[in-house]
Amino acid sequence: MKHADVIVIGAGVAGLTAARLLQEHGLTVIVLEARERVGGRVHTMRDGRVTDLGASWIHGVDGSPVAAAAEAFGMPAVEFTVGGFQPDSRPIAYYGPDGTRLSDAEAARFAADIHEVDAALAAVVAVSASDASYRDVTEQAFLRRGWDAERTQRVREYFEHRAEEQYGVQIEDLAAHGLDDDSIEGDEVVFPNGYDELPRGLAEDLDIRLGRIVTGVEWSDGVRVRTADEHFTADAAVLTVPVGVLKGGDLEISPPLPAVNAAALARLEMNAFEKVILRFPARFWDADVYAIRQQGPEGRWWHSWYDLTPLHDEPTLLTFAAGAAARGIRDWDDDRVVDAVMAQLRRLFGPEVPAPVSIHRTAWQDDPFARGSYAYMTVGSTTADHDDLATPIGGVLHIAGEATWTDDPATVPAAMLSGHRAAGRIIGRAIAIESLWTQV
Ligand SMILES: Cc1cc2nc3c(=O)[nH]c(=O)nc-3n(C[C@H](O)[C@H](O)[C@H](O)COP(=O)(O)OP(=O)(O)OC[C@H]3O[C@@H](n4cnc5c(N)ncnc54)[C@H](O)[C@@H]3O)c2cc1C
Known part of the structure; x- marks a missing residue:
């Protein structure tokens, strides 16, 4: 069949959510997916071990539709409440600039400084210029503290690293508002059996055509979608490809995006953010x-x-190469990455620290169907850009995906909620998201 009520482009969590809800409400749906798998940026490597290469965390399970779906799909979860770069949510071993371990009291003082700046930041951000960066607002918050240079520098580094690790971007390139929608409600969890059990659950019983790289979407009184050698028609389409693909030029939208969508898209950018997973013969840390x-x-x-x-009961450390680091190691081989990371671990733990038995690093920057890990707000953007990008186009084309959701964008819940919104708009009334997991 080359015609359906709705064509969904992309079988990530946003696309699968939209497709599933639309099908449950009686519409015929075809999902076109470029890769030979579903899940998009939720991707689990299974090579004897289970390793999540894309999303790992639910950043707060309270009220999360992803947590509810994961539970319904029987996905075991392990509590791991440090995914939001919190300074002290759970025990963290801090080491000072000279490589020696901070005492508990020193670490607590450092965390208290961070909380103080965080508490002051909302007011600074609220009155910041429209072109202010996250660097600008944090510097203003530091100035008001009256701390000495050393104390300020430690906290400054923390905020730099938080921008890098949360958004994969240098602090001066992130909009002042870029982190103020990040909130964590309840515990964070990760999935020992793999996060991809979520998209695989959502994908059941859907008509998903893998290996279909969409090259064009025409919208007018319906939608025509083309791949290299096929055409599909539909009354409506949900387009869930990442911002990097939307901006990349290989997928032509015709007529071009209306001004409101185009302006929002112009202000969002894909980041540089890679995981480095190291497994060791023995644990050398606390x-x-x-x-x-x-x-x-x-x-x-x-x-x-x-x-x-x-x-998995195997000594394993996860670190991130984010922003400049991700771009810096892009052309390095694995040995060079291991050497660089181990030089730091040996500085902290001593020269006898063993070499890892395995390393795995991601390459989302070089993935043609992602072009980065997730989108961030460039300087000059506003939080409204997320919603604006999803403004329905001609009543027939709906953009969804993590970058189109204002509340905690760049996450799996954002992707799911954006798919739910697109499905509701096509059906023309509010629909319950719960049927995603109660109907399986
Ligand atoms: C390294 C990393 C770590 C992350 N960590 C977390 C985390 O801990 N917690 C969290 O909540 N989120 C995390 N995220 C973000 C989360 O993975 C994403 O926000 C979410 O999965 C995006 O879903 P989506 O459906 O919007 O997009 P995607 O999953 O990217 O789905 C879009 C789909 O479109 C397909 N596609 C692209 N181009 C075409 C084309 N031309 N034709 C057809 N199909 C196409 C893609 O292959 C893909 O399957 C992380 C992401 C990465 C990469």
Whole structure:
């Protein structure tokens, strides 16, 4: 069949959510997916071990539709509440610029400084110029503290690293509002059996055509969608490709996007953010900490390691190359990455620290169907840009995906909620998101 009521482009969580809800409401739906798998940026590698290469966390399970779906799909979850770059949500081993461990009191003072700036930041952001960066507003918040240079620098580094790790971008390139919609309600969790059980659950019983790279979408009184050698027609379409693909030029939208969508898209950008997962023959760090963090210039690229050991009972650390670090290591081979990361770990834990038995690193920047890990708000953008990007086009074309959701964008829940919104708009009335997981 080359005609359906609705064509959904992209079988990530946004597309699968929209498709599933539309099909449940009696519409015929075809999902066109470029890859040979579903899930998009929720992707689990299964090579004898289970490794999430894309999303890992639900950043707060309270009220999360993703948490509800995961539970309904029987996905075991492990509590891991450090995914939002919190300074002290759970035990963290902090190391000072000289590589020595901070005492509990020193770490608590550092965390208190961060909380103080955080508390002051909302008011600074609220009155910031429309072209202010996250750097600008944090610097203003520091100035008002009257701290000495050393104390300010430690906290400055923390905010730099938070922008990098949360959004994969340097602090001066992120809009002042770029982090103020990030909130964590309840515990965070990760999935030892793989996050991809979520999209695989959502995909059941849908008509998904894999290996279909969409090259054109024409919209007028209906929608025509083309791949290299096929044409599909539909009354409406949901377009869920990442911002990087929308901006990349290989997918032609005709007529071009209306001004409101185009302006919003212009102000969003894909980031550079890669995971580096290291497995070790033995644990050399404390058993009772969730993460290891180092302060100071040596931590410019490698500052935080997350202990994934409890997931599979194998000593494992996850670190991120974000922003400049992600771009910097792009052309490095794995050995060079291991050397760079291990130089820092050996500085903190001693020269006898063993080499990892395996390393895996992601390459989302070079993935033609992602072109980065997720979108961030460039300087000059506003939080309204997310919603504006999803403004229905000609009553027939609906853009969805993580970048189109204002509340906690760049996440799996954002993708799911944006798919739900698109389905509701096509059906023409509010629909319950719960049927996504109660109907399976
Ligand atoms: C390294 C990394 C870590 C992350 N960590 C977290 C986390 O811990 N928690 C969290 O909540 N979120 C996290 N995220 C973000 C989360 O994965 C995404 O926000 C979410 O999965 C996006 O879903 P989506 O449906 O909007 O887009 P996608 O999953 O990208 O789906 C879009 C689909 O469109 C397809 N496509 C692209 N181009 C074409 C084309 N031309 N034709 C047809 N199909 C096409 C793609 O292949 C893809 O399947 C992370 C992402 C990455 C990469």
